[in-house]
Amino acid sequence: MLIAIEGLDGAGKRTLARGLHTAWQRRGLAVATLDFPRYHRSVTADLAAEALHGEHGDLASSVYAMAVLFALDRAGAVDEIAALRARHDVVILDRYVASNAAYSAARLHQDADGAVVGWVERLEYGRLGLPRPDRQVLLDVSTRLAGRRARHRATAESDRARDAYERDDGLQRRTGAVYAGLAAAGWGGRWQVVGGGDVAVDPAELAATLLTGG
Numbered sequence: 001m002l003i004a005i006e007g008l009d010g011a012g013k014r015t016l017a018r019g020l021h022t023a024w025q026r027r028g029l030a031v032a033t034l035d036f037p038r039y040h041r042s043v044t045a046d047l048a049a050e051a052l053h054g055e056h057g058d059l060a061s062s063v064y065a066m067a068v069l070f071a072l073d074r075a076g077a078v079d080e081i082a083a084l085r086a087r088h089d090v091v092i093l094d095r096y097v098a099s100n101a102a103y104s105a106a107r108l109h110q111d112a113d114g115a116v117v118g119w120v121e122r123l124e125y126g127r128l129g130l131p132r133p134d135r136q137v138l139l140d141v142s143t144r145l146a147g148r149r150a151r152h153r154a155t156a157e158s159d160r161a162r163d164a165y166e167r168d169d170g171l172q173r174r175t176g177a178v179y180a181g182l183a184a185a186g187w188g189g190r191w192q193v194v195g196g197g198d199v200a201v202d203p204a205e206l207a208a209t210l211l212t213g214g
């Protein structure tokens with residue numbers, strides 16, 4: 001089972017992914033987690049991060065160029081995803097293709113049925129051959145809470161200074177709206193929305209729900 005966790009910067013995706021991982025392991029399942037972008041493992045991922053921290057000239061100003069970098073990072077992981085799926089009951093992806101759709105559309109002030117969302121779908125699920133996830137979990141934390149967590153993390157961890165997307169409150173707000181639209185439309189497969197109203201998500205409960213298909 002391939003599960004993608006999606007949401008805003010600072011929403012708590014990594015924390016939730018760890019919680020799900022532990023919950024499924026406790027049930028005796030073989031679980032693997034893969035984070036995107038694959039920092040320090042993929043040149044394209046590192047180029048994207050560097051661009052979002054002000055390097056590489058005007059690279060970050062191009063929505064499509066940034067999206068291609070993120071997509072090529074994932075394309076380089078197609079075999080790895082297949083191998084992980086072959087050896088595990090559950091593979092958790094911390095961000096996946098929908099991140100590219102949501103952030104690109106938000107940057108272009110488009111919504112979930114805008115042109116760039118269709119372009120991401122054709123590029124990644126089409127030409128690059130990425131597998132569609134069995135379930136996409138949208139961690140629907142408010143922009144305010146996600147922003148507060150991202151700011152707190154930036155002060156607490158010296159290597160986690162906020163990047164250009166994280167500093168842009170308007171972009172985060174629009175990204176949240178696009179994510180909601182993608183989930184409502186069932187973009188790329190089935191979605192489960194959790195954490196709305198900033199309620200705490202119990203990873204063990206969610207792990208059980210995802211397995212039973214609820």
Ligand SMILES: Nc1ncnc2c1ncn2[C@@H]1O[C@H](COP(=O)(O)OP(=O)(O)OP(=O)(O)O)[C@@H](O)[C@H]1O
Nearest residue numbers: 007008009010011012013014015016149150152153
């Ligand atoms: N449920 C929670 N309650 C309190 N703090 C949380 C919770 N979830 C995450 N945090 C904290 O918020 C910060 C961001 O969390 P996390 O790294 O999991 O977010 P993320 O969505 O993976 O972020 P990004 O996409 O920017 O990497 C971290 O400092 C984390 O400890």
Ligand SMILES: Cc1cn([C@H]2C[C@H](O)[C@@H](COP(=O)(O)O)O2)c(=O)[nH]c1=O
Nearest residue numbers: 009036037070095096099100103165166
């Ligand atoms: C994978 C991916 C990410 N992004 C955006 C989302 C974030 O703002 C940055 C960096 O990701 P991180 O999880 O905060 O490290 O990049 C994107 O636009 N498209 C993608 O495919």
